[in-house]
Amino acid sequence: MTSGKPTMIEFQNVHKYYGDYHALRGINATIKAGEFFSLLGPSGCGKTTLLRTIAGFEGISSGVVLIDGKDVAAVPPNQRPTNMVFQSYAIFPHLSVAQNVGFGLRKDPLSAADKARAVDEALAMVGLSGYGARAAHALSGGQRQRVALARALILKPKVLLLDEPLSALDKKLRENMQVELIKLQRQVGITFILVTHDQEEALVMSDRIAVMFEGQIAQLDSPERLYRLPKTRAVANFIGTMNFLSAQILSEAGGKVEVEAQGFGRLQLDAEKQVTGAPTDTGATIGFRPETATLLFDGQQATDRETMATVEEVVYYGDMTYYDVLLDGTSAPVRLSMRNVFGRPVLDIGTRTRVGWSAGALVLFR
């Protein structure tokens, strides 16, 4: 959906060393104008470092960072067309809310009245109208977050950088802010780049996600593609849960791959839509998401195929129940997630049951 837009940020073979530590290992990526882009990965993967190279807080050891077509190597943070929302929000505690929001306008030649109007507009945009006179240190976490957003957006940057902006908020507030951030991004049309370690947050908010491990981008894709066809087992494991069963490739021809998979038997998979993998994955593996297979209760028919299994573990979540089941002919249990339906019992451990699955939902890692 963003393919036709111009490029806003481009990384060309970016490396970053801290002494001997190789923090960024050859980053190549482009971020489009107006895109909601996420850098997702576990702590220490280099995602924050990469974000800070855009802001200008970190120099790079080699490579090129382009913002709006311009090499920014020699441009200090205070002259870049980017603004940042910090993880700690970095609200100036000795200033009022209005002084915080208007801070970036200090050198602007606008009149005082115009500046005040801009501050009011920015506060209104984040839902904090009338909060201008309050002391910044008296705000709640959610309000600080909004002030930080208003303070960054008032300068109308080309790119807004968000460093784990929601990690300090509790679950409910975080979910609300996710939706608000998406709306805000659509409203202002600025490129948003979000750093997060929360895969759900990235999936909910982003147009595209770069999954990073150990200073490299493991996969850069849309949320749906990342979830449906992860490039490696590491990515598959980081984004949600995936079950793996060992498999053997029998033949490849005419866009079809024939495999013999543990528990599933002989299968034909679509080479383009279902086969993925990278050299880091050793041996062929069949993967599937917990919700793509289902327990079959009395009278239910499988839509595609079915296999017998034994329930090994039951985890009840209220709206969902997770079943770890051992498919006949396999050696390790796989996890199935079942939406709980009123009147249907939760199965006991040890129950023999049928499991329905579709060959089309399987992914082959080679």
Next chain:
Amino acid sequence: MKIPVLRIYTIGYLLFLYCPIVILPIFAFNNSTAVAFPLQGFTSQWFVNVFHDAVLGHALKNSLLVAGSTAVLATFLGTLAARANTRYQFKAAGPLMGLIMLPMVLPEIIMAMALLVVLLSVGIPLSLFTIVLGHVLVCTPFAVAILTSAFQSLDKSLEEAAYDLGEGPFSTFRLIILPLVMPGIISAMLICFTISLDEFIVANFLGSGEPLLSTFIYGQLRFPKNVPNIMALGTILVGVSITLLALAEFFRRRGLARTGAKDTGGFL
């Protein structure tokens, strides 16, 4: 019954520590030149004497000048050291900070003697200025300790945010860092001022004969009839010291509250 050993020890400790200081105001108002019980009656004569003593006035002026200069200089140097120590990482940071903090534990008399030898051999004449130099050496570690805590409680992203919003390094320092560490700076200045005001050894060794409060008091103790005056002066000094330290602590805590940091340590 169990004997509350720790409680008795604590009370005994505090009595030993503070009784002598409580004696001071008692005899300052006692109507007798002899510092001995029983008390002879109430008088404020000694305080009147103190306020009319011209030499004492001169010593007080010198002391205020020295303490003021020391406070400003030591706090300025302390600010630079604390900022370097908290904001930048460099190889020599550990040993360097150790050396800066060393005068805190170094025997003062040795430092004073060493300074005296150096100043004389370099040919710098002794004056109030040389006392200030010595006092700066003594006070700077205290300033560094207080200011390090102030700078440490400062979130680094506050600076980055100001930078990100278009300010340069100097305006960031002026607009963000300085206001936030100002309580720490005031607190450091007050403590340095107090230390310098009370300091005797350096003042005695590096002085040119110009009286300071501490050396003046020491000199007066030779004359028994002047002892009650010293008691009165001592009472005033204790009062001023406690007030200044309380003020310093007030500012230090206000600084922490302002930056929203957790209180760790402090002198009071």
